[in-house]
Structures are given as C-alpha cells and as structure tokens.
Amino acid sequence: MLRFYYAKNIDSHTLLKQVFASEHIKDTTLIYGPNGKPYLKTGELFFNLSDSHGQLVCAVSDQEIGVDIQKICYRPRVARKICTPAELKTIKNAEDFTRIWVLKESFVKANGAGLAYGLQNVDTLALKQAEAWRYGDFYVAVCYNKT
Secondary structure, eight states: OEEEEEEESSOHHHHHHHHHHHTTOOOOOEEEOTTSOEEETTOSOEEEEEEETTEEEEEEESSOOEEEEEEOOOOHHHHHHHSOHHHHHHOOSHHHHHHHHHHHHHHHHHTTOGGGGOGGGOOTTTOOSEEEEEETTEEEEEEOSOO
C-alpha cells in the first residue's frame, strides 16, 4: 500500500493532521528514531514528508518509506559532491540532476539515517524499490524499501 498527499502553501503539521484523519489514525502520538525520523507510536502506518518552494508531499505506506520533492534545478557544485562518477555521466540537464537528487534523498529518508548517511554513498543507478516522476516544476521520488 502506497499513497501520496500533496499540498501547497501549508505547513507540515497541518498536512500531517489531514493525512492522519484521511487514514483514520486515532492515536497520532509520534516517536522518533535515532536520527530524528518520526514514526507513529502505534506502528500502524509509516509516513514521510518533504517540502520545496511551497510544495509539500506526504507518502504513507505499510512499510518504511522515504519521499522527497525538489524544484527542478541544476547545481553543478552540488552534483559533484553528491553524485557517483557514473551518475555524473548521466546528467544532461536540470531534470536529470533533480531526479538523481530526489532519489538519493528519498533513500536516506527511508532508511532512517537521513543526510548523515551521505548522499554520495547512494548509487541511484542501482536503487531498487525507488521511483521518481515529474510533478509540474518539481521532481518527486519515493523509496519504500531500504535496499
């Protein structure tokens, strides 16, 4: 099970309240993993949030999940820091870069390590259980497995 909720120009707490209501979650008590990732105390649903330039997305699932949204852009200096040499060769434009970026971020969010994992350690060319798509002027990616 995998569902997405999108919102524009609201805060993450407001969207999360709406998501929990839509998902019929009664106990909304949150606990936090060692790197700050929030979880429902009941464990009945996994969720993850991301925002970029006023766009907010929340992914919910029955398993670990990570989601990221980024406005399409190309930052060559960032690309050199976070991309593997093979990934760098695939970047032809801003969409290519943004797609790689959101895939990397969704992976580190799914595994709970966050940015401490190191985006340069994520090889998007080998990722399984992850996908990315264009959403207007943005790219969204979801990773729903830790491998």
